[in-house]
Amino acid sequence: MKKLTVLPQLLVATSLVLTGFAAQAQEVKGNAAAGNAKVWLCVGCHSIPDYRADYPLVYKVPMLGGQNAAYIASSLAAYKKGERKHPTMRAIAGSLSDQDMADLGEYYAAQTASSPNNPLK
Ligand code: HEC
Numbered sequence: 001m002k003k004l005t006v007l008p009q010l011l012v013a014t015s016l017v018l019t020g021f022a023a024q025a026q027e028v029k030g031n032a033a034a035g036n037a038k039v040w041l042c043v044g045c046h047s048i049p050d051y052r053a054d055y056p057l058v059y060k061v062p063m064l065g066g067q068n069a070a071y072i073a074s075s076l077a078a079y080k081k082g083e084r085k086h087p088t089m090r091a092i093a094g095s096l097s098d099q100d101m102a103d104l105g106e107y108y109a110a111q112t113a114s115s116p117n118n119p120l121k
Helices: 007-018 032-036 069-081 087-094 098-109
Strands: none
Touching: 032 098, 069 087, 069 098
16 A cells, blocks of 8 residues: 555645646647646556556556547546546546646647657556
8 A cells, every 4th residue: 555655745745836837728739848747646557657556556557648638638637526536647647737737638649559669658
């Protein structure tokens, strides 16, 4: 369980950082460069070799690099709304604005197998 105990601090730090990003009213257009500044939250799980996390059980963490941007943003929205149930992802998505989700979607969509040696893909 060790890894999960850092989550509350992580989320507090995150919300402090994310409140700095003004959510744009209706039209939310993702920006990969802005997403790049936000992935530090995700890389602990989504960039580990073989995409597995081992706490509290060994479970598979889906690969996001190269995934469709709209799919990523809508998955995050579904976690935030509770339509998708994974507790950790719900906690994380709960701290993200629509703009954050769109930015993260664009960032991950831009990562491909041929991206320069990018540890975050
Ligand atoms: C503590 C580990 C952890 C962290 C941190 C984390 N994720 Fe996840 N993520 C997971 C796991 C595990 C799943 C699979 C959950 C499920 O089965 O619903 C997942 C699922 C997802 C999915 C759905 C993928 C799919 O194929 O359906 C998206 C999108 C996602 N995460 C994005 C993110 C983003 C963006 C961040 C950073 C803001 C992030 N995650 C941070 C562990 C994590």
